[in-house]
Amino acid sequence: MDLIIIGLSIGLGLPFFLLYSRKKTWFKETYIYVLNALLCVIGLILAFAEQSQEFYLLAWCLMCPIVVFLFDRIFKKYSEKKNGRDFILWLRYSDEINWSVAAKNPHVMVLDKIISVTLLTVLIGLVSAGAVIFGK
DSSP: OHHHHHHHHHHHHHHHHHHHTTTSTTOOHHHHHHHHHHHHHHHHHHHHHOOSHHHHHHHHHHHHHHHHHHHHHHHHHHHHHHHSSOOOOOSTTOTTSOOSTTOOOTTOOHHHHHHHHHHHHHHHHHHHHHHHHHOO
8 A cells, every 4th residue: 555655646746846846947857857767767677577556556657757757848849839938837836827816827828728737637647547557
């Protein structure tokens, strides 16, 4: 049971953290690529080494952050091509928007909203799919 909680915490927590902090000054893409690649390798080793459902779920959740980060990079490049800038994360508590009651965000375009909701769906969908496939 502890492995499931650890896996779900990493699978959901790390991508959310990376998504919300992607425009911070300390955010270095190379470190994030290394961290995600390391987690993915650990996940692959666990998937092939162990034969229990808990380890499969943990392995799946360790591989989810790199997929979400790759989607983030793809959407960033697409937004730079379409809008001439990185997309604005249109999620509550994001530093990039005003999320107070009755707030207006005229700088947020429709593409920003679509990308934000798609990233959220990919993140939750990946972890949920792993829980459904490998859950008890």
